[in-house]
Amino acid sequence: MLGTGLLKGLKTTLRAFFSRPVTIMYPYERAEIGNRGQGLIKLRVTSIDPIIYKCTGCGICEKNCPQRCIEVIKKEGEKQPEIYTVNYGLCMFCRICIDVCPFNALEMTQDSEHIGYGRQDFIWEKEKLAMKSIYIIEEKAPSAGDAGEAGS
Amino acid sequence: MEIINYGYKKINNRDVIETIRPKAEETGVAVKFSEFKDQLFCGIDAADIKKFCSLLNSDPALSFEYIKFLTAVDYVEYIEMVYCLYSFKNNWSIIIKAKLDGQEPVVDSITSIYRGADWHEREMAEMFGIDIKGHPNLKNLLLAGDEDGFPLRKNFEIKWEEREYVPPEKFE
């Protein structure tokens, strides 16, 4: 009969109306990211207080990066790179630097929440690359009213 | 709508060459076949591209109706046009190559035979500076047209330049 398609469509949306919504409230609840997630790249560190990096400043990752967003400067005779900056404005998280690094001094974390107000906020120096990202904001849980509703 | 499952015929280039060579001789097209990793290449000179393509397209036995792609490669001394055709009826595919002069490449358009080649040719014209005669509307397709030189040529050097923003004068 002519109207069956229309009525079935209405039945579908009505069923959706009475079933649980699937959206999560992003800043308060977070979907978990798989352990292979492509997040920000971190420099591995062997000891903390006199910061010693595993990286020896050889510059292989700088040559192999397709977007040329890594910059490594090292003085001769030094074991550590003097300047090691990654420009996240250009980086496309392709993990080639992690693959080609002979000393596996780089690792990929899962934290992808980084905001900056200008291009210079996206150029990270050595120190910032070594620390755990300080930008994950521990937001307080939604007010009681919402939480009850969110749970239903 | 019906849902079907069908096998595939393995093509061998032998019989493709056999069928094409006599027909090409008839229409007077010098044809030089070669194979590389089970792909059939066919070198012809630039003048009779149009004749050869219309032969391949119109001949019922060959019926190469489908054009996969059309591109050009800049080997500095000469520019090589590459046409890749495919025939649905007998699952044949052939790559036609034609050498053009390096400085002023000129070729005549096959848009009249394969309508699909229209944009490919426009792109080759603006990227390589090939003068394609007989093309319906040969204007810029992908580029803005204000580059100096042709981007995909080997002599096009990429330079980083700071272009300051020139605000347009008042809208008329």
Place this chain on the structure above:
Amino acid sequence: MYEENEILLDDLPKDYMEVNFGPHHPSTHGVFRFIAKIDGERIIDIDPVIGYLHRGIEKIAENRTYMQFKPLVDRLDYTGALNNELCYCLAVEKLMDIEAPPRAQAIRVICAELNRIAAHLIFFGAMGLETGAFTPLLFGFLDRETILNIFEIMAGGRLTFNYITIGGVREDIPPAVRTYFDKFKKEFPVKLKRYEELITGNEIFIKRLKNVGILKKEDLFNWGASGPVLRGSGVKFDIRKVEPYSGYEKYDFDIPVGTNGDVYDRYLVRMEEIKQSMRIVAQALDNLPSGDFTAKVPRVIKPPEGEVYVRNEGTKGEVGFYIVSKGDKNPYRLKIRTPSFSHINMLNFAASGNYIADAIVILGSFDTVMGSCDR
């Protein structure tokens, strides 16, 4: 009956209104603009203008090594990124005579087919949006989320991955993918039936799509169309069947073929392809061969001199890479053949003469992605 000097109605000079469906338009599938000459509601002529998303990928390819260029290939058809990667890697492997081990081939087939389902779900949402229903988009993205979670566990990324490498796959497939996919396999057919109820059977939807933008076989060959657009008009041609690559001949699946080549048939073909891709992934996951997941590949990839053209069945049609290599690290010339380029080339032929609403729906039925059209 008429005196000579009487002016017949259609001799009057007609100037049509030029409406600019600009680069920033809700239903042009990305940054694409077409200038339409319209006479009232009917479109007389369409002049597509592309190039807004032109990044010059082919020129960049000449200055990158083969490994460095691989992540850029995802940015072509960003809804079906893994199909592009697979085609690029197969082309380079054909140049270097490397054969991926059977396990890697199976993992690649799983990636490609899951990506096809995700791309078709986007098409389903966009087609609903084009005809005016807002809900299918949300339904489509809801189910695409489970596939993206599978990709996140397996490949790391959600839209662009850099997961398929030359010679195999970057990392082995984790066992969690099996459990995720089983849950997906149980729930998804129920939801797919719900889509049929919501939109496919809807009379208004059928009225909007049936007998609209009918394309015959000969014209499609001539214009170089491929993929679901070709199969919608009754052409039995699927590259996975005609030139099987990466082990597709091992799986048994069917090819949906439309009958009268209108927008509704192209829609049904794509919805049926989702079911077929589910079958392929299920078979691939069931008998996943063991063994290592990458072949032995030299650290610096220098393919021998020669040129090769490899084509795959991408999500939108035939994706092909024509690589000319002169033996050094960078490819000498790399031409990317994408389906959207030919489909938009055909837009004026297919859509002029219809109403504005039909032209938008016909453009939607080509399912073009501007990344792969502009390169």
Place this chain on the structure above:
Amino acid sequence: MVWWSILLWALLKLVIAFLFIFITALILIWMLRKIMGHMQYRRGPRHHGPHGIWQTVFDTIKLLGKEDIIPSGVDRWTFIWAPMIIFVPSLMAFVFLPFAEKIVATNIEISLFFILAIMGLSIIALLMAGWGSNNKYALLGGVRSAAQMMSYEIPMLISAMGVVMMSGSMNLSEIVRAQQHIWYIVPQLVGFFIFGCASLAEINSTPFDIPEAESEIVSGFNVEYSGFRFAAFFLAEFVNLFIVCALAALLFLGGWLPFTNPVYGTIFFLAKTYVLIFAVMWVKSTFPRFRIDQFMNFGWKVLLPLSLANLFVTGVIVLMVDKFRGV
């Protein structure tokens, strides 16, 4: 009554009516976003107040606070006055809308006739907006909405006439009282269907939202508007939705029937209206949109003859019933 007290009383009524309209529009916008959200497996607005109640209030404040951009090259007079004019028919319709037994602003003999006539006025505002904003999309949207309103005005009126014939009077309160023993939706089911489709078209709701078709002409006539002018169009659309559903409730579902005392009557009448509004929103979030020519065919070749047939059949039955009762 001294003249100034009459003026004061009328002013008070006007303020009450305007407040009621404003609050209903806000509730309807919030309701639409919530219902459409839940129908798509997502929640509607959540952040401002429990279940996002204050969301639309903040939206309105934002819209009113926005800069009032009048694009250059615009036909100033029509552009500026279009949003004002579109509000007039919506407000004037409330003058004659009865909420309960005695609760009606002014009870005149032909209140249904007046409301239906006033509803037709909003065509002028849409055309002014379409032409005034000097934008091809807006012009297309304006002309489409004019064509749509005109072609769906007639089936709407004729289907309403079926009810008038059965109840014998044009006064809405009389019509409601005449539905004592049976609601008119039962005998006039076809009339209800036609009235529903035609009113959906009047308020540009989804199967018929051709004038503001996002996918083709980017929300038609209100393309160039921003700030409080866009808010005017937006609110007018939802006020029209309320009026049309209230009218359908009065004509076919027997407005406040079982409860004659004013308080329960109003509540029951509003409940029926909101049920119909839920149905409209339910349709809005499910159906795709007609094409312009199918839409015209449906209007002229299906709805019009159907409503004429309905009118004829109702007339014959009413006459036979009257002869049978020997009136």
